[in-house]
Amino acid sequence: MTLPPFLHYEILGNALSQYLLAGLILLVGATLRRLLSRLLSKVLFRFTKRYTAGVTEEEMRELLIQPLSVLFLLLTVYAAFSVLRYPLPPNAVVGQEPWPKVALLRLFLLGFIATVTWVVLRLVDFALLVVQRRNELRATPSIQRLDNQFLPFAKDLLKVLILIIGLLVVLGEVFGVNVTALIGGLGIGGLAVAFAAKESLENLIASFTIFLDQPFGVGDLVKAGEVNGTVEKIGFRSTRLRTAEKSYLTVPNKSMIDKPLDNLSLRTSRRVGFTLIFDQKTTSAQLHAIITGALEAMQAHPLVTQEVQMKFNALTTVGKEVTVQYFVDTTSYDEYLDVKEDINYRLVEMVEQHGGAFATAPDAAAAVAARP
Numbered sequence: 001m002t003l004p005p006f007l008h009y010e011i012l013g014n015a016l017s018q019y020l021l022a023g024l025i026l027l028v029g030a031t032l033r034r035l036l037s038r039l040l041s042k043v044l045f046r047f048t049k050r051y052t053a054g055v056t057e058e059e060m061r062e063l064l065i066q067p068l069s070v071l072f073l074l075l076t077v078y079a080a081f082s083v084l085r086y087p088l089p090p091n092a093v094v095g096q097e098p099w100p101k102v103a104l105l106r107l108f109l110l111g112f113i114a115t116v117t118w119v120v121l122r123l124v125d126f127a128l129l130v131v132q133r134r135n136e137l138r139a140t141p142s143i144q145r146l147d148n149q150f151l152p153f154a155k156d157l158l159k160v161l162i163l164i165i166g167l168l169v170v171l172g173e174v175f176g177v178n179v180t181a182l183i184g185g186l187g188i189g190g191l192a193v194a195f196a197a198k199e200s201l202e203n204l205i206a207s208f209t210i211f212l213d214q215p216f217g218v219g220d221l222v223k224a225g226e227v228n229g230t231v232e233k234i235g236f237r238s239t240r241l242r243t244a245e246k247s248y249l250t251v252p253n254k255s256m257i258d259k260p261l262d263n264l265s266l267r268t269s270r271r272v273g274f275t276l277i278f279d280q281k282t283t284s285a286q287l288h289a290i291i292t293g294a295l296e297a298m299q300a301h302p303l304v305t306q307e308v309q310m311k312f313n314a315l316t317t318v319g320k321e322v323t324v325q326y327f328v329d330t331t332s333y334d335e336y337l338d339v340k341e342d343i344n345y346r347l348v349e350m351v352e353q354h355g356g357a358f359a360t361a362p363d364a365a366a367a368v369a370a371r372p
Contacts, residue, residue, distance in 0.1 A: 013087035022080040029076025037068035054133025055126070063126050067118040074111050081108075110174050117166035121159055128155045150211060156236050199254075203237045206253035210234060215257070220265040221333075224256050228264075269305055269327040270336045276347070277319045277359040287312060287320060289354045294324075297346040303329050303339050319359035 009016045041064045045057045052060070086098035128151050171177040211234075216222045220231050222241070229241030229249055239256050241249040278287060291310050298308045305327040314321040324347070328339045351358070 014084050018083055018085070021083050025080040025083070026076060029073065029079070033069050033072035033076065034065070036072050037065050040068055041065060052130050054136065055130050059129065060126055063122045063129075064119065067115060067122055071112075071115045071119060074108065074115055078108050078112075106174050110170060113166060113170050113173065117162060120162055124155060124158050124162065152233055153207060153211065153236055160236075199252075200237065203253045206257050207234070207236045209257055210239075210253060215261055216263050216265075220263055222256075223262040223264060224251070225259040227251055227255070265331055267331065269329045270331070271325070271327050272340055272343070273323070273325040275313070276322045276324060278322065278351075279319050279357050279359045282320060282356040286354045286356045287322070290350050290356050291322065293350045293354065294347050297350060298326050298343055301339065301343065301346075303335070304343070305329050 011019070038061060041061045042057065044064070045052070045060050081104055086101040132151055168179050172179040210216070216231055218231050218234065222228065222231060227241065227249065229243040231239060232242050232248075233240040234253075236253075238250050238252050241251060243249050278290075282290075291312065295308060295310050298304050298310070299306060308326045310322060310324050312320065313323040326343070328336050330336055330339070
C-alpha cells in the first residue's frame with residue numbers, strides 16, 4: 001500500500017507520515033493509559049491477593065492508578081518521539097548526537113526515574129497498609145498499639161531512603177555525576193554535614209529512644225514541659241499532638257525526651273483536691289456532721305477510690321478551713337469532670353442539709369492569700 005504523495009513531504013527532516021504516526025501513538029497512549037493502569041494494578045493484586053488480607057483491590061488501585069498512569073504516559077511520549085529523526089547541524093562532529101534528542105532523552109529519563117520512584121513509594125504505602133490491616137485482624141491490643149507507633153515511623157524512614165536512592169540515580173543517569181566518587185567525597189565532608197544537620201540527627205536519635213523506651217505511644221495523653229496533648233503520630237523527626245484546644249502541635253522528638261515527661265494516660269486514677277472555707281457561724285456540730293456525711297457520700301460513689309480525705313485543717317480569723325482530697329478511678333477526662341461535678345453537688349447538698357454556710361468571697365480570698 002503506497003502512501004499519498006503529500007505524506008512524504010518533509011518538515012525539519014521528518015516526513016509528514018512520521019509526524020502523523022507520532023501523533024497517533026500519543027493519542028492511543030493517552031486514551032489507553034488509565035485502562036492499562038487499572039489492568040496492571042488488577043494483575044498485581046491478583047498475584048499478591050493471598051498476602052493482602054484486609055486490603056481491598058479498590059484501595060490498591062487508588063494508590064497505584066495515578067503513578068502508573070503517568071508512567072504509561074511517559075512511555076507513550078518516548079515511543080512517539082522515537083519514530084522521529086533528529087538531523088545534525090552541518091558543522092556537527094561525527095558521532096555527536098543531536099542536541100534536541102539528547103535534551104528530550106534526559107527529560108524522559110528524569111521523568112521516568114521520578115515516576116518509578118513515585119510508584120515504589122506507593123508500593124511502600126500499600127505494603128505497610130497490608131501489615132497494619134493484618135495486625136488489626138490478628139494482633140493483641142498491646143501489639144496493635146506498638147504497630148500504630150512503629151509503622152508510620154518505618155514508612156517515613158523507608159520513603160526517605162527511597163528518595164535518596166532516586167536522587168542518586170537521577171544524578172548518575174541524567175546529569176552524568178560519578179555517584180561512587182560523590183559518596184566517597186561525603187566521607188571528607190561528613191563532619192561538616194553532621195554539624196549542619198546536628199538538630200535533625202538529634203531528633204532522629206530521639207525517635208529511636210522513644211521506640212526503644214516507649215515512654216508514650218499513639219493515643220496517649222502526655223505533658224512535656226509546657227506542652228501537653230494527645231499523641232497522634234510519632235515520626236522520625238517530630239511528634240504530632242492534638243491539644244485540648246483541638247490544635248495540631250508539632251514537637252521535635254528531642255524536646256519530648258529532654259524534659260520530664262508525664263504520661264497522663266498511664267495514671268491509675270485522677271486526683272481531686274481543694275479547700276472549703278466555712279464562716280464562723282458554722283458550729284462544730286454542724287461541721288462534724290457535714291464532714292461525716294460528705295465522706296460517706298464520696299466513698300459511696302462507684303468511681304471514687306477509698307483514698308478519700310476530708311479534714312478540718314485550719315481555724316483562722318476568717319473562717320474554718322476543710323481540705324478535701326479524693327481520687328477518681330478513670331483515665332477519661334470527660335468522665336473525670338462528670339464525677340467532680342457529681343461530688344460537688346453532693347457536698348453542697350450536705351452543707352445545706354446541716355445548715356452550714358461558706359465564707360463570703362472577700363473573706364475566702366483573704367484566707368487563701370494569708371496561707372504560707
